[in-house]
Amino acid sequence: MKLFHSFLLGALCCSSFAWAEPVQTISADNQQYLYTGRIDFADKKSPSISWAGTSIKANFTGTSLAVKLDDQFGKNYFNVFIDGETQHPYVLEAKQGEQMYVISTALKPGNHSVEIYKRTEGEEGATAFKGLVLDAGAKLLAPPARPTRRIEIYGDSITSGAGNEGADNGVDHLLNEKNNYWAYGAITARNLNAELHTISQSGIGIMISWFPFIMPQFYDQLSAVGDNKTQWDFTQWTPDVVVINLLQNDSWLIDREKRLQPIPSDAQRVQAYIDFVRSIRAKYPNVPIICALGSMDATANPKWPGYVNAAVERMRKENKDTKLDTIFFDYTGFGGHPRIAQHKANAEKLTAFIKQKMNW
Template sequence: MIIKPDNEMLSYSGRIDFDDRLAPVLVYACSSIGMKFTGTSLKAVIVNHRSCWTNELGYFIDGEQKRFTLSSDEEKKTYTLAENLPEGTHELLLFKRMDSCHTFTFYGFEIDDGAKVLALPEKPKRKMEFFGDSVSCGEVSEAVEYAGKPDPEHDGQYSNSWYSYAWMTARKLNAQIHDTSQGGISLLDDTGWFAAPHYKGVESCYDKIEYHPDLGPTKQWDFSQYIPNVVVVAIGQNDNHPVDYMAEDYDSEKSENWRKHYQAFIEKLMELYPKAQIILATTILCHDKNWDRSIDEVCTRIGSSRVHHFLYTKNGSGTPGHIRIPEAEQMSDELAAYITSLGDEIWE
């Protein structure tokens, strides 16, 4: 039996392209589809759109986390997620492990003939959004043997958004998440690592659903579709490429230009989300302190009671590589505690 993507019992989360309700496109890390069903088997019908890496999706079936590799040939494929399940009710959470190194079009699930799709619990009322880079996506998070060390060689197999500090924080705060983050991204175009050689920054991508130049035309996002209570902006790590001008001279023209654009971006988010608390941060991945100093200066310039600068215990000095699961746990504990300290009223 086919369960079409527009079935009202399915529960979607994330900034998803629903222009075609029968073929939604999932783009961002942490984007997910939930379903509660009866029967003994489950399949998913998907077309993958690959830019780089070997692309995998993650899923939980009855609380057990699994993953599967997607084809890269742009053809509709049917993937078996479960078979020989015990009779009874089952729960699925299918989620995007990786950033827009790929997107995928979802065409539905297949369950046993005569099986049923049941209502899931309501989503949490609290809402969070993260604007960040690969750390916020959970890239290379599963390479736990390399905690505190540079990354191992890999083809994407260690990346898992479930273990990002971002999704961990949202779960600890019982909040929905839109993780509108992208590996390698900086604030400004022509810097960072994303979409080489014509690098794209957050300024060009934050208001898009699809935005990867390898994967077709861009599409604008309607911000009224999701209004977060708390926004975390974790940008400033990749801006030191190709030149770390902030480390070289805090007062240079380039450094002041970055602060000007960063302030404009934060003020735009304040306009889009007039009631949201906005947390300005970087991460524990090694970087020069002048980036955090710049963020603090902008926070002071803005001077709003709902814009906050947050530093982790090991901010900018915790690791030369990506954040592994134990490190993400510590980051999320600290961030969740800080957000909690702002009071329950921020969620109203």
């Protein structure tokens, strides 16, 4: 049984839906939108959204709301939260190409809020936001305040939220059950009233992935759609704290699947982790970095957490890096991706850790 009931919206093309009243499109370049995440604004009227957890917020007037999107593959899902209703969102299933999605034509007159939140990740493709469609006499209001605190997190399917809405005895791969909003990092950021950038990809590792690229090749991209040549400008947005939760896929692919040959030694595994953390440190010389692992079976025994601990101890000693910490999420014995209940428990632990560390 799912913890959160969702209502799945179908796609309604502009040409096939007649509004009761005249409407207007508020272009994506309107200054009253609040954008969060690594977003490609090369075309300001059609910004490209690809990373899990990317969101667009707006306050508006009127009695109706629709969203215009142009989706790359027709595989993405979005939460659409109206007036802060997060427990029962509209879940928008994007169709390929440019479409208009009618969210409601029966809102109460007055002021309203909306958040469009990408549940899925770069694996499902990019989506161009084309704007909101409102009543003819409606308008955007001043946007909500941007949080002053900032968290950035690097991770894999756990951080993305893969399978988190699935039944405990269900499968892990359904796209409509991947919901980054209820992943531990996103919950933690809301707990701390922090803006979050999630840089994650299901199946990715530091030394090896289930596909031909690894996080050291991926973490600095503007677009999350595969391995590409786009470059994120790290000076554009600096976090207050960074969380790294990787090595789960390395543990499977190296120890269980024997996919990386020759099999790296313990020293090589530690060095690979150090190299990646140092690449993040080079971007953010003074930002605390929390090296995490879990809550899948990489924390079932001390081996992989031991690599993280050894790497952190070496960096503290060799680089005099005092802004490094570790946190581990215990393996619960559940064989699949963490479900929402586990994400909540992990978020509670991470929230308390960051709150104490950052004096938040």
